[in-house]
Amino acid sequence: xxxxxxxxxxRYGYEKxxxxxxxxxxxxxxxxxxxxxIGGFVLVPxxxxxxxFLTRLWDRFYRKEIAELWYTxxxxxxxxxxYFDFEGTIKYVKDFFFNDQxxxxxxxxxxxxxxxxxxxxIDRYIxxxxxxxxxxxxxxxxxxxxxxPQTDKEEIxxxxxxxxxxxxxxxxxxxxxxxxxxxxDKREADYQNSIKECMSALDSLVSVIKGKKTTFPNFVRNLxxxxxxxxxxxxxxxxxxxxxxxxxxxxxxxxKPLMAEARYIYVTVSAFVNYVISKYGEGEIKERGKPE
Numbered sequence: 065x066x067x068x069x070x071x072x073x074x075r076y077g078y079e080k081x082x083x084x085x086x087x088x089x090x091x092x093x094x095x096x097x098x099x100x101x102i103g104g105f106v107l108v109p110x111x112x113x114x115x116x117f118l119t120r121l122w123d124r125f126y127r128k129e130i131a132e133l134w135y136t137x138x139x140x141x142x143x144x145x146x147y148f149d150f151e152g153t154i155k156y157v158k159d160f161f162f163n164d165q166x167x168x169x170x171x172x173x174x175x176x177x178x179x180x181x182x183x184x185x186i187d188r189y190i191x192x193x194x195x196x197x198x199x200x201x202x203x204x205x206x207x208x209x210x211x212x213p214q215t216d217k218e219e220i221x222x223x224x225x226x227x228x229x230x231x232x233x234x235x236x237x238x239x240x241x242x243x244x245x246x247x248x249d250k251r252e253a254d255y256q257n258s259i260k261e262c263m264s265a266l267d268s269l270v271s272v273i274k275g276k277k278t279t280f281p282n283f284v285r286n287l288x289x290x291x292x293x294x295x296x297x298x299x300x301x302x303x304x305x306x307x308x309x310x311x312x313x314x315x316x317x318x319x320k321p322l323m324a325e326a327r328y329i330y331v332t333v334s335a336f337v338n339y340v341i342s343k344y345g346e347g348e349i350k351e352r353g354k355p356e
Contacts, residue, residue: 102161106185106189115150118157121157122153135152170204207220210248212247213248223330226338233337240261240333240337243259259326265333266301267279
């Protein structure tokens with residue numbers, strides 16, 4: 065996608081270029097554009113997929129009585145008939161989308177990704193939603209169905225690849241997905257446990273590679289890589305796995321990891337997972353020694 069041409073007001077300082085680059089907000093213009101792609105093109109009346117999704121949404125997301133979605137009418141004096149209230153339900157969803165908290169809108173988008181019946185529609189519209197988030201300079205992207213704090217395109221590619229490894233690395237996938245959910249929780253992100261899940265992903269990774277339970281440090285010590293790179297991997301693991309917590313170098317006080325550290329760990333571990341799988345995932349390890 066080509067970069068949007070800057071407007072006169074942006075070029076000459078009459079409008080702040082980054083006025084939407086905030087974490088806890090979803091401005092009205094951004095909501096307009098996001099809704100246009102979901103409400104305008106996907107949620108359409110008299111469509112079976114729309115009916116299925118709205119029923120799931122009503123029951124599981126809003127937790128309202130499903131019977132409220134139907135109404136009875138007696139057309140032209142004939143027998144009463146029951147109809148699905150497409151227009152009224154879509155209007156309710158739209159009002160929610162524009163009036164509720166910013167994080168609840170992102171909850172809705174995640175629900176849409178998981179529960180809309182036609183996955184081809186999802187594959188078509190998620191890139192469109194991400195384009196809006198990027199063009200509006202919002203600090204989130206949709207990665208593997210989870211709305212997550214912004215990363216650049218290369219980082220997103222690494223993260224998505226680590227979230228979708230070959231089936232034999234399913235334990236790695238589960239830990240990485242849990243880590244991403246903890247990191248991306250809009251109400252109360254848990255960066256410390258996100259980092260711990262990343263470390264568990266590494267232990268699972270090397271255990272799958274070796275075919276038996278082992279730990280990441282045991283594996284890395286025998287890797288056929290430069291010593292400085294090897295030391296870096298080991299120190300990062302030690303820092304992230306410190307049983308006493310991350311501590312200030314001078315005062316000794318425990319430091320809670322911030323979003324920046326958790327994001328760095330997540331992206332770095334994603335890249336390492338992809339590196340190890342590509343290098344050793346198909347048995348190449350046997351030709352290079354016995355990392356243990």
